[in-house]
Amino acid sequence: MNIFEQRKDREQKIAQALLNVKFLVAIGSGKGGVGKSTVAANLAISLAKIGFKVGLADVDIYGPSIPTLFNIENQEVLGEEIDGKLHFLPIEKFGIKLMSIGFFVDSSKALMWRGPMASNTIIQMVSETLWGELDYLIFDMPPGTGDIQLTLSSQFKLSGAVFVSTAQQLSIADVRRAVNMFTSDEIKIPILGLVENMAYFVPKELPNNKYYIFGKGGCEKLSKELDIELLEQIPISKEISETNDNGNPISLNSDSIESNSFLSLARKINNKLNNQ
Numbered sequence: 001m002n003i004f005e006q007r008k009d010r011e012q013k014i015a016q017a018l019l020n021v022k023f024l025v026a027i028g029s030g031k032g033g034v035g036k037s038t039v040a041a042n043l044a045i046s047l048a049k050i051g052f053k054v055g056l057a058d059v060d061i062y063g064p065s066i067p068t069l070f071n072i073e074n075q076e077v078l079g080e081e082i083d084g085k086l087h088f089l090p091i092e093k094f095g096i097k098l099m100s101i102g103f104f105v106d107s108s109k110a111l112m113w114r115g116p117m118a119s120n121t122i123i124q125m126v127s128e129t130l131w132g133e134l135d136y137l138i139f140d141m142p143p144g145t146g147d148i149q150l151t152l153s154s155q156f157k158l159s160g161a162v163f164v165s166t167a168q169q170l171s172i173a174d175v176r177r178a179v180n181m182f183t184s185d186e187i188k189i190p191i192l193g194l195v196e197n198m199a200y201f202v203p204k205e206l207p208n209n210k211y212y213i214f215g216k217g218g219c220e221k222l223s224k225e226l227d228i229e230l231l232e233q234i235p236i237s238k239e240i241s242e243t244n245d246n247g248n249p250i251s252l253n254s255d256s257i258e259s260n261s262f263l264s265l266a267r268k269i270n271n272k273l274n275n276q
């Protein structure tokens, strides 16, 4: 097969695997550590709470966190043979179909991978997983704007992208670059909006006080500058951190400020995609 045939073959495989998926949504960020995976996991759970069929593909090859967030780190990925070809069965937890690049590669070694090798591995994982019928497939993307992000966003035919940032200048500068990449002529993916994570802290004993630890207004300013909606401001909280570490993301608890923020985010994204 020459390079063009290979590309065509790959596109067909992706299209076939995602044939019954209605919306493909990428969760991106300029930097690592801003809460991209936290948002991806809680968004997936919130969409499932509304009643949608949801899958979550963790393609953050440099730091796959979904196995930890769903406490499925040691789970074995099973295969199923269809027409002589082996496919991966997603792991189902909390009603969500999960697959992570972390099951297949050692992320400490992935840092040394060249772009095409990483992209091919990710594309293979996504296109060989039996996703079945889904309303939403959420992609937890690698942070930043390299070759891998470029290839993935053009190959997956995404319905839209959401960016996560903190209010710090360093995080914001990188989000600006990422948004510009997604909206460039080669990719042209609709930007659904921005999520400010760790936006403020509310002490339990002073519930009416909000402390903007990383500064106030940074994401609001960016959203105006780039003309994208600031969809939600998620507080920094011990509960989010603890539930993440325990593998039971906060959105599984039905009533808290944090889970309501994620539910509101899910509703806004769903409205946007249905009215697009």
Ligand code: ADP
Pocket (backbone or CB within 6 Å): 029, 031, 032, 033, 034, 035, 036, 037, 038, 039, 063, 065, 197, 198, 234, 235, 236, 237, 238, 240, 241, 242, 244, 245
């Ligand atoms: P990324 O995917 O951007 O690398 P993660 O979602 O893995 O970021 O989050 C990085 C760390 O910050 C994790 O330890 C996570 O539990 C914690 N974290 C993320 N969001 C919050 C928050 N709103 N409040 C408290 N801790 C958070």
